[in-house]
Amino acid sequence: xxxxxxxxxxxxxxxxxxxxxxxxxxxxxxxxxxxxxxxxxxxxxxxxxxxxxxxxxxxxxxxxxxxxxxxxxxxxxxxxxxxxxxxxxxxxxxxxxxxxxxxxxxx
Amino acid sequence: xxxxxxxxxxxxxxxxxxxxxxxxxxxxxxxxxxxxxxxxxxxxxxxxxxxxxxxxxxxxxxxxxxxxxxxxxxxxxxxxxxxxxxxxxxxxxxxxxxxxxxxxxxxxxxxxxxxxxxxxxxxxxxxxxxxxxxxxxxxxxxxxxxxxxxxxxxxxxxxxx
Numbered sequence: 001x002x003x004x005x006x007x008x009x010x011x012x013x014x015x016x017x018x019x020x021x022x023x024x025x026x027x028x029x030x031x032x033x034x035x036x037x038x039x040x041x042x043x044x045x046x047x048x049x050x051x052x053x054x055x056x057x058x059x060x061x062x063x064x065x066x067x068x069x070x071x072x073x074x075x076x077x078x079x080x081x082x083x084x085x086x087x088x089x090x091x092x093x094x095x096x097x098x099x100x101x102x103x104x105x106x107x
Numbered sequence: 108x109x110x111x112x113x114x115x116x117x118x119x120x121x122x123x124x125x126x127x128x129x130x131x132x133x134x135x136x137x138x139x140x141x142x143x144x145x146x147x148x149x150x151x152x153x154x155x156x157x158x159x160x161x162x163x164x165x166x167x168x169x170x171x172x173x174x175x176x177x178x179x180x181x182x183x184x185x186x187x188x189x190x191x192x193x194x195x196x197x198x199x200x201x202x203x204x205x206x207x208x209x210x211x212x213x214x215x216x217x218x219x220x221x222x223x224x225x226x227x228x229x230x231x232x233x234x235x236x237x238x239x240x241x242x243x244x245x246x247x248x249x250x251x252x253x254x255x256x257x258x259x260x261x262x263x264x265x266x267x268x
Binding site: 021 | 155158159162165166169170172173174177178181182183184185186188189192193196197198200201202204205206208209212213218219220221222224225226228229231232235238239242243246247250
């Protein structure tokens with residue numbers, strides 16, 4: 001397995017996860033609190049967040065990085081096969097389109 | 108497309124688009140009540156959007172690096188259009204992974220996302236799952252060895268101090 005520094009950094013992924021989880025936490029607190037109150041809505045953060053954004057285990061983070069790396073690698077390799085079959089040396093949009101359905105089903 | 112998504116989340120789409128387009132801190136857009144809430148909300152949306160863009164750019168670097176390396180192995184090049192599509196897709200993939208993993212952790216009654224949650228997200232393809240499971244097991248094994256090493260180090264340090 002490749003664990004080179006130029007692949008997905010755990011810190012970047014953690015920031016993305018935190019961003020998403022902050023948004024889901026906001027949505028949840030919005031649903032729970034009274035939405036008719038415009039001041040609360042304008043404040044952005046609810047008066048009391050029921051649950052501060054979720055956290056992640058460091059091993060789970062490394063696993064997620066590997067999962068993302070596999071995703072990108074698989075996408076490129078499958079598209080490269082299609083491009084090769086057509087006799088091209090550059091992976092174009094048409095090659096990428098063809099592998100996309102199965103890729104999304106597999107991941 | 109991302110703008111549309113954010114306006115959908117906001118709810119009152121027209122006002123937010125107006126607020127965003129009026130520029131940051133420039134004109135004041137007042138809704139029917141005469142409050143400035145919508146303008147603040149629009150600014151918040153802009154901040155969200157820019158922080159999202161920053162994260163997107165950081166992920167883009169890693170995505171391009173991985174994609175280029177893989178393409179080079181296959182003796183291929185990747186066109187710029189495909190690369191930008193791939194980075195968008197990878198970002199959305201990461202977002203979906205975050206949402207799913209959080210749901211699974213909550214379902215198990217935990218607040219911290221575990222390796223099991225990530226493995227559950229990856230259940231669709233058996234080969235991917237097997238590969239990730241091996242990696243998870245190697246982490247668990249190295250963790251077992253790790254505390255022993257730390258204990259030995261602590262014992263060695265004490266006589267020095």
